Amino acid sequence: MEENILLQKYKFGFNVSGLVIFLIIMLPNFIWFAVPAPNDILRQESITPIVDTIGSVCQIIFVASLCVVINKERDSIKISPLLISSIVCIGLYFSGWVLYYNGIVNTIVIICLTLPPCVAFILFALDRKNIIALIPAVCFTICHLIYGTVNFIL
Secondary structure, eight states, rough: HHHHHHTTEEEEEEHHHHHHHHHHHHHHHHHHHSSSOOOOOOOSSSOOOOHHHHHHHHHHHHHHHHHEEEEETTOOOOOHHHHHHHHHHHHHHHHHHHHTTEEEEEEEHHHHHHHHHHHHHHHHHHHTTOOHHHHHHHHHHHHHHHHHHHIIOO
8 A cells, every 4th residue: 555655646748857867977988988098997897787777777767757757746956965976076087987987997087987976866755756867776886886986896
């Protein structure tokens, strides 16, 4: 019974803000696909393929959920602590890419490329009251941290 009440809070539709945050966060990745960075360790083959696959599936689910699942009780987009925190995370992420493209590759840079974008998605999902997107976003974050840590830090 309680599950039905939770699901009744949601509707299918197109959430432009979900697509926008995804495209903003993916922008450095699109550039990276086209223009290799100096000391580009991210292009090496991953040693965590199963974790990567699980992470990719979770990423597809949470991005789709952010874009097409809408909580009827959410507020309109406005400046909020969660949205500001999400923007700060995106700034940290972009800073990581700037350092990476300047040839700096260390633990801090890898963490900046791994954790802030995930946290930005989680905070955005919380701001939009989208628990359906939140669950796979947390799973993706765990997989992304494992990938970054095992492949580039340890």
